[in-house]
Amino acid sequence: MAKKKNKMKKKQWITLAIYILSIILMMPGIFVMYLNAANKQFKGQITFGSNNHDYIFPQKPVHLSGKIVSNRDTIRLIVGFWRNYITGFGAEYETMKVSLDSLGRFDVTLPQIDHPFRIQIGDAFSHNLLFNRNQIAEPGDSIFILGIIRDQDLPSDSNFTAVFTGKGSAKYQCIQALKKNPAPTMYHIPTTESKIEITDSLINAKLRTVSNFSKEINQDILETMKADIIGDCKFNLSLSIFSDIIYNKSIQPNVKATKKVIFDDIMQKDHIFISNDILSQSAGYTQYVYLKEKLRILFSLGRNQMTYKALYENIKSLYDGKLKDKLLAYCSLNTIDLVEFFEGSDPDEFRDCLEDAANNIKVPWLNEPVKKLLSTRAKGAPAFNFSLPLDSSSRRINLEDLKGNVVLVDMWGYICTSCYRFAQAFHEKVYPEFQNNKNFKVISIMLDPYADRDKYLQRLRMENGPAYTFNTYINLYGGKNEQIAREIEKYYNINVAPFIILIDKKGRIYSTTIPFFTEKNSPNIEKLSALIRKALAES
Structure with missing residues (x-):
């Protein structure tokens, strides 16, 4: 009985704390007195990336501490950050699991980085974000966070909110203030x-x-935040208007013509008065421009004729500088x-584009990962020489x-719809042509750091x-706990499943841009078959 009363009291205290904190979160002006002295940051020119700074910040860590309350039983706080933000995925993204004590208090120090970078904080259980990749941190930030997570059925910007104090906290308060103007669901606007009108107003x-x-x-940093806003809003607008152009391979000519008029009209008004150097630091604006140029090529060539090289050359010809x-x-x-999107690309074209990028990109922190990709994923690069356990032995x-064989390596995750759909379509439509060729092998690897050997054996036995995969492959x-597998992931910077590569007879990469398919009537089936035939024909 006493335990039950104590439990009820604890819930009452949590409810009261959430109520009080909710009132505080609605009155951020209370904290202004703390901000003025705390936010005197360096006012010189900055860049978001190592090795190419107009001003090098001192090597100082970012320190985050505070308290999170919630009506949830469990909170799993994750801090993610990007030292250098380019695409935002793969090896660019690092995470730290943050421990909370019984009162919801936490204290974490991020690695020392000598330039502004992007961070995000979220709750892994409720999938709510306090802030996303638009939050910028500066070396030396020391932020106290008083936050609240509301347990709701669906994740929402309003479910995880906070107030911030400390050195550099104005940037964080600003991002929270922006959450009060959430982007609407564009697909519901008729x-x-x-x-366009709603996007402009937003x-x-x-x-x-x-x-x-x-x-x-x-x-x-303020200008970069503005570029993020403009880029994110225009990206969402473009995606909602032109999604049929992007994804539909058989769009009607009259629909395409109508959308082309709309696109041209939007492009005529697409002006931004922010310098190219600042725009190059914006995650949202980079993503928007990439989509815009993809649309430009789609309207010109059509979905079926568009190639990766055409997009690359278009970008190269239209822009300059950083x-x-x-x-x-x-x-x-x-x-x-x-x-x-491209469902594979010609391996020679992909290699040529990477070589061109490596030779032309001048900013070191942008050039280095391109060179690494060229040395690990381009045609002719050495394949990673792994050694992994066979089947259950x-x-x-x-x-x-x-060596001496053409090898297709299919790396899949334990729970992955695209993985099994590709495997089944490949096995039925492509593999029969090559299964009796002594110089062709298929290696199937369950590449999943969270799935143990028991789960792997379930997949081999086709249970649950x-x-x-199939027993005619090398499984x-x-x-x-298989460290070599983690080294494979790191070597190829794997960020998508399945990850499929074709290796030539000399143990070199033949293609990492395999024509991908999940349907048994896909035209990419013949493209992959032709690629394998070509690899087998070469010595």
Whole structure:
């Protein structure tokens, strides 16, 4: 009985704390007195990326501490950050799990970085974000966070809010203030004219919010935040208006012509009075420009004729300076788009574009990851020589032992719809042509750091789900506690599943831009078959 009373009292105290904190969060002006002295940051020119600074910040860590309250039983706080933000995924993104004590208090110090960078904080259980990648941190920030997570059915910007004090906190207060003007769901707005009008109003409202912090935030960072706003809003607008142009391969000519008129009209008014150097630092604006140039090529060539090289050359010809460097790096490193949108790309064209990017990108922190991709994923690069356990045995298979064969390596996740759909379509439509060719092998690897050997064996036995692999393949375990598998992920910077590569007879990369498909009637089936035939024909 006493335990039950104590539990009830605890819940009452949590409810009261949430109520009081909710009132505080509605009155951020109370904290203004703390901000003026705390936010005197460096006012010089800055860049978001190592190795190319007009001003090098002192090596200082970012310190985050505070208290989170919630009516949830469990909170799992995750701090993510990007030392250098280009595409935002893969090896660019690092995370830290943050421990909370029984009162919801936490204290975490991020690595020392000598330039402004992007961070996000979220709750892994409720999937709510306190702030996303638009939050910029500066070396030396020391932020106290008083936050609240509201347990709701669906994640929302309003479910995780906070107030901030301390050195550099104006940037964080600004992002929270922007959450009060959330982007609408564009697909529910009936007309294009209304979508454009609402987007313009939203941009203006958000820019006014940012301007309220102009005396407290570094001017270049303030301008970058504005570029993020404009880019994100225009990206969402473009995606909602032109989604059929992007994804539909058989769009009617009259629909395409109508959309082309709308696109041309939007492009005529697409002016921004922010320098290219600042725009190159903006995550949202880079993403928007990439989509805009993709649309430009789509209207010109059509969905079926568009190639990765056409997009790359278009970007290269239209932009200059640091913005050109950023866009070429984004185009080169956006390997998810190579699979999901282009559904594969000619391996020679992909290598040529990477070589061109590596030779032309001048900003070091943008150039370095492109060169790494060229040395690991381009045609002719050495394939990673892994050694992994075979099936359920302790025997290990080395990739080097298969030299002299063309090898297709299919790396899949334990729970992955695209993985099993590709595997089944490949096995039925492509594999029969090559299964009796002694110089062709298929390696299937469960590459999943969270799936253990028992789960792997379930997949081999085709238990509890669809077939991810087949017993005629060389089946290898790359799951939990298999360190070599993690080295494979790092070497290729794998950020999508399945990840499929074709290796030539000399153990070199033949293609990492495999024609991808999940349907058994896809035209990419013949493209992949032709690619394998070509690889087999070469010595």
